[in-house]
Amino acid sequence: GAVVSQHPSWVICKSGTSVKIECRSLDFQATTMFWYRQFPKQSLMLMATSNEGSKATYEQGVEKDKFLINHASLTLSTLTVTSAHPEDSSFYICSARGVLRILMVNEQFFGPGTRLTVL
Amino acid sequence: AQSVTQPDIHITVSEGASLELRCNYSYGATPYLFWYVQSPGQGLQLLLKYFSGDTLVQGIKGFEAEFKRSQSSFNLRKPSVHWSDAAEYFCAVGDTGRRALTFGSGTRLQVQP
Numbered sequence: 001g002a003v004v005s006q007h008p009s010w011v012i013c014k015s016g017t018s019v020k021i022e023c024r025s026l027d028f029q030a031t032t033m034f035w036y037r038q039f040p041k042q043s044l045m046l047m048a049t050s051n052e053g054s055k056a057t058y059e060q061g062v063e064k065d066k067f068l069i070n071h072a073s074l075t076l077s078t079l080t081v082t083s084a085h086p087e088d089s090s091f092y093i094c095s096a097r098g099v100l101r102i103l104m105v106n107e108q109f110f111g112p113g114t115r116l117t118v119l
Numbered sequence: 120a121q122s123v124t125q126p127d128i129h130i131t132v133s134e135g136a137s138l139e140l141r142c143n144y145s146y147g148a149t150p151y152l153f154w155y156v157q158s159p160g161q162g163l164q165l166l167l168k169y170f171s172g173d174t175l176v177q178g179i180k181g182f183e184a185e186f187k188r189s190q191s192s193f194n195l196r197k198p199s200v201h202w203s204d205a206a207e208y209f210c211a212v213g214d215t216g217r218r219a220l221t222f223g224s225g226t227r228l229q230v231q232p
Contacts, residue, residue, distance in 0.1 A: 006162075034219040034220075036219075041227075042224070042225075043209060043222045043223065043224045043225050044163075044209070044222045046219040046221075049218070049219055091160075093162060093163065095219075095220075107168070108213075108219075108220060110155075110162055110163040110165075111162060112161065112162035113161070113162040115160070
């Protein structure tokens, strides 16, 4: 149990286009989802926290108009990179926290990541 | 604010040798501590976690970690490294699952034959 998927696993797009990345909790309800960004050979940096049915909370320095996050259901959160530019190229990873079982309530489960390349 | 320090950016060990990856954290209360492994181009795999109780935690793939409150450390160990262990290792700290984890900068492990 506790599987998180991301789609697509990789995407290449032209500069100026928008890209949507989906994060799904497959076998549990995710009350909270987190979006991280990872540059090559670097650690994961939190971009935003999203709770189902409410607006996402963005970390300092993350442009909310550029990185649109929607958490419309308990199993799906989406990250849309609007008007993407080459500097947005990165590895985007989501994680989900849910109420699967009491012992797992404090855990987060990570998706496999999405590699975005903007030409 | 919580923080995690992994002092070693890159470690090289011989296959069959023992391994210890260092992790120090800064957090005001009892932390939740995690070790993850990431292979190139892949997502994160949880190796082990510490929430409470026994300070020596056993994980997958033969890894273990020891929580030492007095030293604010949570070092990862393995008695005998395999070539397949070559990867990036991240230590992370959190208070509860309500908040995102704070990750260390990572340690890249290289295994020599």
